[in-house]
Amino acid sequence: MKWKQQIYGMKAYQPGKPMEEVQREFGLEKIVKLASNENPYGFSPKVKAFLESDRTNHAIYPDGYAQNLRTTMANHLGVKETQLIFGNGSDDIIAILTRALLYPGVNTVMATPSFSQYSHNAEIEGAEVRQVPTKEGIHDLDGMLNAIDENTSIVWVCNPNNPTGTIVSDEELNDFIKKVPSEVLIVLDEAYIEYVNAPEFKDTLHYIEDYPNVIILRTFSKAYGLASFRVGYGVANEEIIAKLDPVRAPFNNTTLSQKIAVIALEDQEFIEQCIERNEAGKKQFVEFCEQHNLHYYPSQTNFILFEVKADSDVVFQEMMKRGFIIRSGNALSSPGYIRVTIGTEEQNATFLKYLKEVLTTLS
DSSP, rough: OOOOGGGGOOOOOOSSSSHHHHHHTTOOOOOEEOOOOOOTTOSHHHHHHHHHOOOOOTTTTTTTTOHHHHHHHHHHHTTOOOGGGSSHHHHHHHHHHHHHHHTOOOOOEEEESHHHHHHHHHHHTTTEEEEEEBBBTTOOOHHHHHHTTTTEEEEEEEOTTTOOOOOOOHHHHHHHHHHHHTTTTEEEEEGGGGGGTTTTTTOOHHHHHHOOOOOEEEEESTTTOGGGGEEEEEEEEEHHHHHHHHGGGGTTEEEEEEHHHHHHHHOHHHHHHHHHHHHHHHHHHHHHHHHHTTEEEEEEESSSEEEOOSSOOOOOOHHHHHHOOOGGGGGTTTTTTTEEEEOOOOHHHHHHHHHHHHHHHHH
16 A cells, blocks of 8 residues: 555544543543543533434435534624635644645644644645744744745644643734735634633734735634534635635534534523633632642633643543543643643642642652
8 A cells, every 4th residue: 555654653643531441440430531621511501402302314414515504603703604614623624724735845834832733734744844842832933934934835823822821912923924925824723712811812803804814713612612513613715715615525514513503602601601610710720830839831721731840641640540631741742741621610629639649749
């Protein structure tokens, strides 16, 4: 078989460990997963009510154009329906972008650490990956500008950034976008935008009107609590969307996921409640870090990356034994740190109690 040379030695994406696997491994009755930045409060009760009464005919193909979802989303954002593309999660949009724009001979620029799927998909397509280290967890936009040349095809800005949770301010982003060559696509990945409350972060939708080389990615997997339904979307000018749409797989969103996303989008009261609870939970972690003199990145998301002053993998294993699944910083290019999803008040309190025990034992 004539495999692509670049896939030799590549590893598949490693999500947080499945809860059932951890239960079996350690003989635990209760597991709390704080590894994948899911919403601990689930999804809107309106979605639950719909699922309990749903009579969707799943033997029929879904609407490949996602018309109802498209119309609802366009109205919600104040954009044209033709400025939207939907994916099987925003991961799918990332894959579509790399498939359309990356190939041997071109390069792509991104921060490190940042979301691993940018580089992973670029490597599959045989493009050169240029990673620019963050500064205190924040994108070094000047360094990224210096990495761009005549062969650059895509530049990625994960804002807020995963895994650090930090943001690039509107002023910095605006200055950056102005300086990126017009033939380079700028991807603004805003998977966690609903959680941002920093005044220096402004809505970015105006960029798609002001600059023809910007696309914004968002998702229903985080704040909306619909991770298993796999709905992500991109917003850009009509020309970009028209070029990308033929690359998109047909029927890449199910009938059920399209219906659910519409219902979730219309329940903004639920989203506001989740955001308030997330802020309170984040304070629990910040207070713990400050009390124990542990460095943490100022997060504008529903997770926090912080120092443990120990081997990240050891802390990861010890917390699993106690029923908590998190992410080791070693897997996120952040050794000596762990990334933890903000849970409920009770989950956070229990987690931090056990973490204190673990860190005391390892110190």
